[in-house]
Amino acid sequence: MQLESNKYIQKLQRRFECSTNVWEIDYLLYQSFYFNYELVLVILYLIKINTGVKMRNLKIFLFIIISIVFSTTMNAQFDQLKNMGKKIQDNTKLGLIESVTSQLGVTKNQAVGGVGSILNLVKGKLSASDFLKVANAIPGSNDLITSAIGLTGSKGTIGTVAALIPLFTKLGMKSDMVNKFIPVVLSYVGASGGNSTMNLLSAVLK
Structure with a gap:
């Protein structure tokens, strides 16, 4: 599970880095996250108007940060499932x-x-x-x-x-x-x- 999630994240990250189309970046961002997409856009917009950073760079940065969080969460859930399976077997x-x-x-x-x-x-x-x-x-x-x-x-x-x-x-x-x-x-x-x-x-x- 850990390997598959990491491969998925790396694949999307490569597509991010190669993309120049803002709509494709939006789609990839939406595909990568499991929470409210509109909230992500609001956060990006607020950061942009306060810092002047380009939207594309902000999205890539946010993608990388949440990818790390996503990967860590998946690994923790996988360990939890393994422990649960062992407990069931013991009982x-x-x-x-x-x-x-x-x-x-x-x-x-x-x-x-x-x-x-x-x-x-x-x-x-x-x-x-x-x-x-x-x-x-x-x-x-x-x-x-x-x-x-x-x-x-x-x-x-x-x-x-x-x-x-x-x-x-x-x-x-x-x-x-x-x-x-x-x-x-x-x-x-x-x-x-x-x-x-x-x-x-x-x-x-x-």
């Missing part, structure tokens, strides 16, 4: 757990244990490359699996969906909660990783 795991707790009325530990157990099953069924797609859709997947093992006392991988039932029971949930967890997890993965990743998950959790 993605918590987002899934919150979805489970709010939709199913379970505790945080139950949500972590249930989701982690489901991911443990999925990890044992999928190839490493396919599970990586799931892990990318749910950042912190391996941490959730580790937490689930600690909460349920399970050892090794989980072979079937039915094998999830005793683990959910250890977490203080009824057996029917397994079939309630799965749609929430699938929906989340579909939204964050796309339909292809959701289908990988769905095939394992039938």
Whole structure:
């Protein structure tokens, strides 16, 4: 974004410097700014009548000043977007757990244990490359699996969906909660990783 904005500014600046037509200069000035054009002209006129400086030189000067401000603002906005993206990524795991707790009325530990157990099953069924797609859709997947093992006392991988039932029971949930967890997890993965990743998950959790 920074490179593109700088190239755009440099392109307009070259056109300014080569231009001798006052109407073309006016058009370029209008094209360059994102605030009231009439206000710009008023400012230029007041400067001109008080200093006697040529209008064309004033416009070029104003263009350069605001180009610098525009470029700085764009760079700041770009950095802000990067930080926002990182914050969203860091909160993605918590987002899934919150979805489970709010939709199913379970505790945080139950949500972590249930989701982690489901991911443990999925990890044992999928190839490493396919599970990586799931892990990318749910950042912190391996941490959730580790937490689930600690909460349920399970050892090794989980072979079937039915094998999830005793683990959910250890977490203080009824057996029917397994079939309630799965749609929430699938929906989340579909939204964050796309339909292809959701289908990988769905095939394992039938």
